[in-house]
Amino acid sequence: MARKSTGTKEKLLDAFESLLDEHGTAGATLDAVAAKAGVSKGGLLYHFRSKAELVNGCLDRLRGLVDEDIELMKAAEAGPHIYYLETSAEIGTPLDRSLVATTRLAHEYAEAKDALRDTRRAWLEVLNAHLGDIQLAQTIQLIGDGMYLEENVGSSSDEALASVKNVLTRLGL
Amino acid sequence: MARKSTGTKEKLLDAFESLLDEHGTAGATLDAVAAKAGVSKGGLLYHFRSKAELVNGCLDRLRGLVDEDIELMKAAEAGPHIYYLETSAEIGTPLDRSLVATTRLAHEYAEAKDALRDTRRAWLEVLNAHLGDIQLAQTIQLIGDGMYLEENVGSSSDEALASVKNVLTRLGL
DNA sequence: TCAACTGTACCGACCAGACGGTATAGTAGT
DNA sequence: ACTACTATACCGTCTGGTCGGTACAGTTGA
Incomplete structure (x- = not known):
């Protein structure tokens, strides 16, 4: 499997971290994380099957x-x-x-x-x-x-x- | 006007603080604050007309x-x-x-x-x-x-x- | 003194929107 | 055929906030 220059999973974690930093947990919704990472919500949930998994990835x-x-x-x-x-x-x-x-x-x-x-x-x-x-x-x-x-x-x-x-x-x- | 032993407003602030401490901002909802203070949500909103005002009181x-x-x-x-x-x-x-x-x-x-x-x-x-x-x-x-x-x-x-x-x-x- | 009214303190039903999550159909590259 | 998505449409739940109403103590004027 050829690695992309920046994996989508990493981008999602970056987006999650930056939203957490800027607006706290309230601002770090699944929709917001997906949007910030330039991915659809479905795309996010493809990589992290729940918010708990996203937290775990973090x-x-x-x-x-x-x-x-x-x-x-x-x-x-x-x-x-x-x-x-x-x-x-x-x-x-x-x-x-x-x-x-x-x-x-x-x-x-x-x-x-x-x-x-x-x-x-x-x-x-x-x-x-x-x-x-x-x-x-x-x-x-x-x-x-x-x-x-x-x-x-x-x-x-x-x-x-x-x-x-x-x-x-x-x-x- | 005779002061009550513990004013409802103070009770609400106490409840807000303790919920914030125990569960973070996510746990400090208006319903939860009111319930913890032994007041209805309407009662809370009588004293603090919005969540922003509750934060301000804090x-x-x-x-x-x-x-x-x-x-x-x-x-x-x-x-x-x-x-x-x-x-x-x-x-x-x-x-x-x-x-x-x-x-x-x-x-x-x-x-x-x-x-x-x-x-x-x-x-x-x-x-x-x-x-x-x-x-x-x-x-x-x-x-x-x-x-x-x-x-x-x-x-x-x-x-x-x-x-x-x-x-x-x-x-x- | 009694009715009419005011202000304070609160209740609880309700609402629109946002949330996490599910589902499904379809697409592009390997 | 498989991976890695996009897009849209939902669902049930929770959230902040509104609103109409209640209870009751105190004030006012006839």
Whole structure:
């Protein structure tokens, strides 16, 4: 089976994520997702047989992106903690988009909440393995969470990242 | 006019907040809110003429609670930063409930997003005024945000708070 | 003092539209 | 023949919102 340049399934997930981000779960209806992906509703339901399956597709994508991110984090030159904080402030990356979408879903779908919890735990493990200090690891994760939340509320994260890095140097990091 | 022990309007707002918290915006329908408040739908719509007005009532309540909190924060014995971190980890207080509800609404209502942004700015101002260090103030706010988010995802916050306090002492605070 | 009226607080039946989902007939490329 | 769709038409349910009506406390003027 020859892969298309961009599969329809991926396009549908992109549309779902972007609608979730822009208008929350209320805006992410099957009609809207299909329209945004340039597909008919029938086409959408051909690939995802129900809304629950669409949500599941979203969570699968997140899990894949997180696995990739964990590897990059472990291999980061400046250390996992710096990588973690820098990427927490980033917006618009596939992982960020996927994470934002899943956060929206988490309010209504327990599976999304679980996926988010698993993701946080995986990141904390890498942080702790590198720093050898669970309390510091937790605090850094909280800062990363904060930057992520700030991004959602709509404040500037570049400035915040600089502040955090400054405070981190005072801690000898 | 003699005040009732608990006004119907307040009961409706309580019900709205709790439904928002438990099931997200999708679960906070007019019918559900009315039922939870022990009022008919018509009764709800007598007090709040539309869902938008109900949302507005929620935001007004938040603003009032934040004003009170700002005063308590300024007067806190251990300092505004400690007060801020401790209350960020608290769940179930009227302010926390109001904040959680507004966060849910923020995905779909721009006014809720604005209210949240204003609230964050007010807290940061108090933090900065006390610490005299905007970068540290921003970092502490991020940690508070992180604890708030963690609470939403469902991790334990007591442990996190202890970690943060430990790290703060290393910073000489 | 009594009828007429006002305002507040609420009920519950109803409606138009949107939603998730089903069904089916047909099309284009491989 | 099979995959990957499009297009249209539905269905039952739920949603926000309207509307007419009820109950009742308080006010007003003759």
